[in-house]
Each structure stands twice: as structure tokens, then as C-alpha cells.
Amino acid sequence: MPSAAPSASYLTSHSAILAFLLVVVGFVAVNLVLWKIIRPSRFSEEKLTTYECGENPTGSAWIQFNIRFYVFALLFIIFDVEAVFLLPWAVVFREIGPLAFLEGLVFIAILAIALAYVWRKGDLEWVRTEDRQV
Amino acid sequence: MTLQHYLLVSAALFALGVLGLLTRRNAVNVLMGIELILNSANLNLVAFSRYGTGNLEGQLFAVFVVVIAAAEVAVALAIVLTLYRLRRTPNLDEADILKG
Amino acid sequence: MNAEAAVFYVLAAITVGSAAVVVLARSLIYSAFALLFTFVGVAGLYLLLGADFLAATQLLIYVGGILVLLLFGVMLTHKLYDLDLRSEVTQFLPGVIVSIGLFAVLALTAWRTDWAGGDGRAPAATTREIGQLFMGRYLLPFEAASILLLVALMGAAMIVRRKRSA
Numbered sequence: 238m239p240s241a242a243p244s245a246s247y248l249t250s251h252s253a254i255l256a257f258l259l260v261v262v263g264f265v266a267v268n269l270v271l272w273k274i275i276r277p278s279r280f281s282e283e284k285l286t287t288y289e290c291g292e293n294p295t296g297s298a299w300i301q302f303n304i305r306f307y308v309f310a311l312l313f314i315i316f317d318v319e320a321v322f323l324l325p326w327a328v329v330f331r332e333i334g335p336l337a338f339l340e341g342l343v344f345i346a347i348l349a350i351a352l353a354y355v356w357r358k359g360d361l362e363w364v365r366t367e368d369r370q371v
Numbered sequence: 372m373t374l375q376h377y378l379l380v381s382a383a384l385f386a387l388g389v390l391g392l393l394t395r396r397n398a399v400n401v402l403m404g405i406e407l408i409l410n411s412a413n414l415n416l417v418a419f420s421r422y423g424t425g426n427l428e429g430q431l432f433a434v435f436v437v438v439i440a441a442a443e444v445a446v447a448l449a450i451v452l453t454l455y456r457l458r459r460t461p462n463l464d465e466a467d468i469l470k471g
Numbered sequence: 472m473n474a475e476a477a478v479f480y481v482l483a484a485i486t487v488g489s490a491a492v493v494v495l496a497r498s499l500i501y502s503a504f505a506l507l508f509t510f511v512g513v514a515g516l517y518l519l520l521g522a523d524f525l526a527a528t529q530l531l532i533y534v535g536g537i538l539v540l541l542l543f544g545v546m547l548t549h550k551l552y553d554l555d556l557r558s559e560v561t562q563f564l565p566g567v568i569v570s571i572g573l574f575a576v577l578a579l580t581a582w583r584t585d586w587a588g589g590d591g592r593a594p595a596a597t598t599r600e601i602g603q604l605f606m607g608r609y610l611l612p613f614e615a616a617s618i619l620l621l622v623a624l625m626g627a628a629m630i631v632r633r634k635r636s637a
Binding site for chain 3: 247248251254255304306307308310311312313314315317318319320321322324325326327328329333336337340343344345347348350351354355358360
């Protein structure tokens with residue numbers, strides 16, 4: 238199948254990522270394996286406890302999380318996607334001019350409605366107003 | 372590398388996603404299968420954009436697929452969490468309250 | 472074998488291998504973390520295909536967003552203290568048969584079809600072109616995407632909100 242050859246500069250510029258990846262994986266692997274061989278291995282029960290800055294941990298770290306965290310995760314992913322959309326917008330912003338400003342403004346305004354909605358409905362508050370009154 | 376290589380990887384991802392969809396009871400795991408399927412579709416779009424017509428539309432569609440995947444996961448997990456609150460189970464086959 | 476082919480095979484192996492772990496692992500947490508490698512592998516394949524913006528998008532949204540949300544889903548729907556994170560499997564044999572059949576059909580089609588190939592698109596930086604398409608020809612989908620996000624956020628927030636009477 239005929240296909241245009243990848244331009245050399247594209248692959249070279251991205252091969253830096255590959256180099257970084259190899260260095261990182263190699264660094265971790267070498268250290269883990271090397272110290273595994275060198276270090277003495279003495280087992281004690283205390284070494285198995287969760288590290289809590291020197292304190293003795295109470296309870297397990299494996300608890301079920303509060304469902305209210307989910308709303309924040311939700312907000313995070315929505316605005317994560319917004320950031321991705323605004324990236325190419327910002328790149329061409331200057332060459333398109335006022336029209337691009339307007340288009341981006343509409344995009345952000347629609348998502349601002351979403352933020353206003355969850356704010357108004359009290360989802361952002363940890364202790365809800367209706368819970369407080371009861 | 373040719374188009375076929377990428378299509379084969381995409382086919383493998385799709386088949387694995389379908390396998391996860393069919394065999395898992397846990398709703399979160401089923402969602403992971405759906406993500407695999409969406410990724411395989413995206414890989415196809417990008418591969419055709421690279422080796423086929425040569426325009427950027429394929430990549431653009433892939434961006435929209437990613438956005439839809441994000442929205443889908445957000446809503447689907449909300450449903451799963453509500454199901455868990457009501458029935459104390461994340462398993463899909465126990466979500467049968469609508470049965471007559 | 473040139474460098475591009477080597478990178479492709481390594482990435483393909485990572486992607487498909489970890490996808491298999493996602494589907495077959497006994498524990499939900501293992502599945503979630505294997506999914507990380509699948510997403511990163513697919514991002515690498517995008518990069519190899521010359522879709523650098525899409526690769527960044529994949530890392531930002533899939534690895535940084537969707538995977539975190541899925542982990543939230545795991546954490547929120549399980550009593551983790553008894554470590555009962557096993558994910559049960561049903562109808563395993565029919566599932567395997569269906570998926571192997573699907574793969575055979577898809578792979579055969581992909582391999583034997585004589586795809587009408589154009590010149591293809593040489594990999595080059597894409598962010599600027601994608602921005603121009605967003606601001607020009609694909610403006611309506613661009614704005615519609617924000618409405619989709621708005622609706623998804625409202626709907627999901629409404630579903631998880633505890634009813635006042637409850």
C-alpha cells in the first residue's frame with residue numbers, strides 16, 4: 238500500500254518520549270533488582286503495617302469512600318474534556334481573531350451553566366443545607 | 372507498518388472488549404469492556420486517517436468519540452452507584468427491579 | 472526490521488496483552504490497573520500514526536479522567552475492608568466462542584480486503600489543523616460537544632443526588 242513516509246522530524250521529535258520511557262523503566266527495574274540482590278532480608282511484623290508518618294494506623298485503608306466524592310470526580314472529568322477542546326482553540330486563536338473569541342466564549346459559557354447548576358443545587362457543599370437543618 | 376497491522380490490533384481489542392462485556396457480572400468491569408471497544412474503534416479511525424484518504428477528519432471523529440466516552444462513563448457510573456445504593460450490589464444481573 | 476516496526480510490535484503487545492488482563496483478571500483492581508497500560512499503549516499507537524494531539528487527548532481524558540472515574544466506581548461500590556474485590560464471571564464459554572468468532576471475522580476482513588489506499592497522510596503536528604477545523608467546518612459539533620458535556624454533568628449529578636425525602 239502506498240503511503241507517505243513519516244517525516245523524519247516528527248518521529249525524531251517524539252522519540253524523546255520513548256527515550257524518557259526507557260530511562261524511567263530501566264531506572265526502576267535496575268534499582269529494584271539490584272537492591273533485591275544486595276539487601277539483607279529480615280522479616281518482622283511491623284514492616285507490614287501501613288506507613289502513616291510514624292503513627293500507628295487505626296483501621297484499614299481499604300474503606301468504602303463517601304459517594305459525595307463522585308460529584309467532584311464528575312466535575313473534574315467534564316472540565317478535563319473542556320481543557321482538551323480549548324487547546325486547539327488556543328493554538329489558532331490569533332489567526333482567526335474575534336470570531337474565534339466568540340466561538341470559544343459560547344463553548345465556555347455553556348459549560349459555565351453546568352458549573353452554576355451543580356453549585357446552585359448544593360452538590361458542591363460537603364454538608365448539604367437540607368442536612369444541616371434536620 | 373501497513374493499515375492491516377493496525378486493523379488487526381484494533382480487532383483484537385474489540386474482541387477482548389466484547390468478551391469482557393459478555394462474561395463479567397460486575398458493572399464497573401463491563402464498563403471497562405466498553406472502553407476497550409471504544410478504543411478499538413478510535414484506533415480504526417486514526418489508522419484510516421493515516422493510511423487512507425489522508426485528511427484529518429478521522430482524527431477529529433476520534434476526538435469526539437473520546438468526548439462521548441467521557442460523558443458515557445460519567446452517566447453510567449452514576450447509574451451504577453445508584454444501583455449499588457438501592458440494591459447493595461454492583462452486579463448487573465441482580466438489577467432486575469423493573470421486571471414485572 | 473526498522474525502528475518503527477519494532478516500536479509498533481512492542482506497543483501492540485502491551486495494548487493487547489494488558490487488554491487481555493483487563494478482561495481475564497480475577498480482581499477488579501488488577502483490571503483497572505491493566506486498563507492503564509492499555510490506554511497508554513493505544514496512546515503510543517496514535518503517536519506512531521501521526522496523531523500527536525489525539526495521543527495527548529488519550530492521556531489526558533482516558534488515563535487522567537476515565538480511569539480515575541472507573542477507580543472511583545470500584546472504590547464506591549465495594550466493601551473494601553474484607554477485600555472482596557473478586558469479579559465474578561458468567562457464561563464464560565459462550566463469551567469466548569463469540570469473541571473468537573468475532574475476531575476471526577474481523578481479522579480476515581481486515582487482512583484480505585484490498586483497501587483502496589490514498590497517499591496517506593505523513594505524520595506531522597496536527598494541533599493547529601484540528602483547531603482550524605474546529606473553528607471552521609466543524610464548529611457546530613464543537614459547540615454541540617459542550618452541550619453534551621453539560622447534559623452529562625447535569626444528568627449524572629441528578630442521578631447520584633440523594634433524594635430529599637429519603
